Amino acid sequence: MQKIKDTYALALEDSHWSVPQNFDAMFNWNYDPERTAMMGLYRKGVEMQWDANERLDWSQELDEDNPEQLPDEMLPINGMDQFEKMSRKEKANVRKHFQAWQLSQFMQGEQGALICTAKIVTQVPDMDSKFYASTQVIDEARHVESYKRLLEKFQLAYPMTKPLQDLIEQTLLDSRWDMTYLGMQVVIEGLALASFAQIRDNAQNPLAAAVNAYVMQDESRHVAFGRLALRDYYPQLTEKERDEREEFLLEASYLMRDRFDAVEVWKNLGLDPVACGEHMYNSGFMTKFRSSLFQRIVPIVKDVGLWGPRIRKGYEEMGVMDYANQDVDQMQSDDESIALEFDARRRHIESMAARASGVNATAAAE
Numbered sequence: 001m002q003k004i005k006d007t008y009a010l011a012l013e014d015s016h017w018s019v020p021q022n023f024d025a026m027f028n029w030n031y032d033p034e035r036t037a038m039m040g041l042y043r044k045g046v047e048m049q050w051d052a053n054e055r056l057d058w059s060q061e062l063d064e065d066n067p068e069q070l071p072d073e074m075l076p077i078n079g080m081d082q083f084e085k086m087s088r089k090e091k092a093n094v095r096k097h098f099q100a101w102q103l104s105q106f107m108q109g110e111q112g113a114l115i116c117t118a119k120i121v122t123q124v125p126d127m128d129s130k131f132y133a134s135t136q137v138i139d140e141a142r143h144v145e146s147y148k149r150l151l152e153k154f155q156l157a158y159p160m161t162k163p164l165q166d167l168i169e170q171t172l173l174d175s176r177w178d179m180t181y182l183g184m185q186v187v188i189e190g191l192a193l194a195s196f197a198q199i200r201d202n203a204q205n206p207l208a209a210a211v212n213a214y215v216m217q218d219e220s221r222h223v224a225f226g227r228l229a230l231r232d233y234y235p236q237l238t239e240k241e242r243d244e245r246e247e248f249l250l251e252a253s254y255l256m257r258d259r260f261d262a263v264e265v266w267k268n269l270g271l272d273p274v275a276c277g278e279h280m281y282n283s284g285f286m287t288k289f290r291s292s293l294f295q296r297i298v299p300i301v302k303d304v305g306l307w308g309p310r311i312r313k314g315y316e317e318m319g320v321m322d323y324a325n326q327d328v329d330q331m332q333s334d335d336e337s338i339a340l341e342f343d344a345r346r347r348h349i350e351s352m353a354a355r356a357s358g359v360n361a362t363a364a365a366e
Helices: 036-047 088-123 127-154 162-173 177-202 206-236 239-261 263-268 273-282 285-293 297-304 309-318 321-325 328-365
Strands: none
Touching: 036 127, 036 206, 088 127, 088 162, 088 177, 088 206, 088 263, 127 206, 162 177, 162 239, 177 206, 177 239, 177 285, 177 297, 206 297, 206 328, 239 273, 239 285, 239 309, 263 273, 297 309, 297 321, 297 328, 309 321
């Protein structure tokens, strides 16, 4: 099996990406817990650690024509004349590349989260947040590992898309600790949860669905972490400071909304990216897909207190204001329950296999 670095569909400019930093490492000599809710989240993060090597069944293989076994309605160019005229083999290749591109962005984004959370541990002033963020660091490492191993089965990967790279760079370059939370914990992770859910809930391949279910179980805690930290901090800021953060949020939201056009895939496959884009918009696919991406971000932004005229107007123009009253706590609870259902399903299958093996062994002995 080839290594990830040997499976990139597009040439990498470099094997490393360096982002210069300019912030203070903050020590805190007061070790006593300050916030019960944050320490409860830390304890939960400790107790819910899992091993990707044990929890996931990596012996499962992917489908040749449709690796994750997703409905064609989830392929952005489904129904496009050029796609419909393709042979079965050509359509399978398009599906494989788009799914690999999407998972690659998950993997690349998780490395961004890994680095951003390590920055939070170093920079955030309160010890409660340092404790919780330390559990998130290992979570993110596990997510990078999980998506890497899933992509190895594709034997195909794509570099980080430019809108995602731009936002991660902007988040890392800002020296204020709350901006790291805002860029990563609210925007990037909030959008990622919506994307993960689409695969978790629609993939018929058990491995692809399980990877996303387990990652979501962790990510919902990460978003809760951002909510707790920022909800306590933003009331202390001036109106001017809050306006500045709302402006950053809007810019980040537009930037991430545009990361899903998959231009790199269409160009790499010899398709006209303009024609693909026109089809996606005219078919209504991107409008519906983009709107669904914000179902977790909008209520969180409202909850942390960044809800001035500028942000409301921006979200109204994006058509996502209906999500403002979504119950984020219920969504987090659902994510945990669904992950546990995947665990129960695997135990049931393993139990059935063990019983069948015992029956076969008895029959052979007779």
